[in-house]
Amino acid sequence: MRMKKKKHGSERLNLLSQLTATDIESFFENKDEIFENKSPLRIEIGCGKGDFVVGKSVKESEYNYLAIEKIADVCTLAVENYAGSRGLGSLAPNGGWQKPNGEIYSLGETVPFEKSELGNVRFLVGDAKEILAKLPDNSVDAIYVNFCDPWSKKGHTKRRLTYIEFLKMYSRILTKDGKFYFKTDNRPLFDFSLEEVEKSPLKLEYHTFDLHASEMDKDNIRTEYERNFSEKGFKINMLIAKNNK
Numbered sequence: 223m224r225m226k227k228k229k230h231g232s233e234r235l236n237l238l239s240q241l242t243a244t245d246i247e248s249f250f251e252n253k254d255e256i257f258e259n260k261s262p263l264r265i266e267i268g269c270g271k272g273d274f275v276v277g278k279s280v281k282e283s284e285y286n287y288l289a290i291e292k293i294a295d296v297c298t299l300a301v302e303n304y305a306g307s308r309g310l311g312s313l314a315p316n317g318g319w320q321k322p323n324g325e326i327y328s329l330g331e332t333v334p335f336e337k338s339e340l341g342n343v344r345f346l347v348g349d350a351k352e353i354l355a356k357l358p359d360n361s362v363d364a365i366y367v368n369f370c371d372p373w374s375k376k377g378h379t380k381r382r383l384t385y386i387e388f389l390k391m392y393s394r395i396l397t398k399d400g401k402f403y404f405k406t407d408n409r410p411l412f413d414f415s416l417e418e419v420e421k422s423p424l425k426l427e428y429h430t431f432d433l434h435a436s437e438m439d440k441d442n443i444r445t446e447y448e449r450n451f452s453e454k455g456f457k458i459n460m461l462i463a464k465n466n467k
């Protein structure tokens with residue numbers, strides 16, 4: 223996702239820092255306290271502006287979610303999107319944050335929320351490759367990758383989030399029955415991903431080359447990229463792979 227650097231991006235993120243994790247180790251160690259429950263953890267890699275995880279947090283509210291995004295300014299938009307969806311307020315005219323009761327917080331401050339208001343999603347800025355490598359075995363219920371960069375050049379294959387080494391890592395951190403969900407408009411990337419799954423410890427459970435025409439669409443949450451590509455006439459591919467350790 224390309225975007226111009228946001229003025230005051232990090233301060234905006236800091237305003238809502240109760241919704242972000244600072245590092246994966248302490249997040250994972252304290253997640254039951256953070257969420258005030260022991261629900262299974264699901265991870266979205268590359269959440270962009272957060273539409274998917276916001277939708278999931280409501281539709282499948284019996285899970286906790288960690289949304290990872292490597293670009294801080296993009297993550298800021300996702301956090302603000304989620305906070306807005308939970309009725310925690312909106313951007314204030316002074317560039318800070320305004321709570322529904324009218325209280326305004328300025329850049330440089332942190333908005334105080336009750337723990338119980340924060341819901342079942344937290345956000346983490348960083349590269350998923352480094353973050354996931356620090357998670358223990360069998361610790362995650364599901365992993366979602368939606369419309370990741372295709373890295374089309376041949377020399378860039380290893381950067382694809384469905385390259386075999388990533389799939390092995392997903393298998394390691396997924397629970398025994400955990401699942402990997404992947405959507406893309408990019409057919410060459412999808413074909414590559416099907417081949418990688420075949421070679422991996424994951425087992426293909428379902429795939430479609432036209433998600434929006436399939437029976438799976440009724441439970442599908444469309445992401446920003448999905449809406450854009452679909453409007454341009456691209457078919458959306460999806461696969462679900464089950465852990466097969």
Ligand SMILES: C[S@@+](CC[C@H](N)C(=O)[O-])C[C@H]1O[C@@H](n2cnc3c(N)ncnc32)[C@H](O)[C@@H]1O
Pocket residue numbers: 223267268269270271290291292293296348349350351368369370371445446447448
């Ligand atoms: C093409 S956008 C798609 C955004 C969103 N998932 C959607 O479907 O609308 C891919 C996003 O993944 C992020 N991303 C790419 N590689 C990543 C990585 N290794 N770790 C974390 N985020 C990553 C990018 O910064 C970008 O925001």
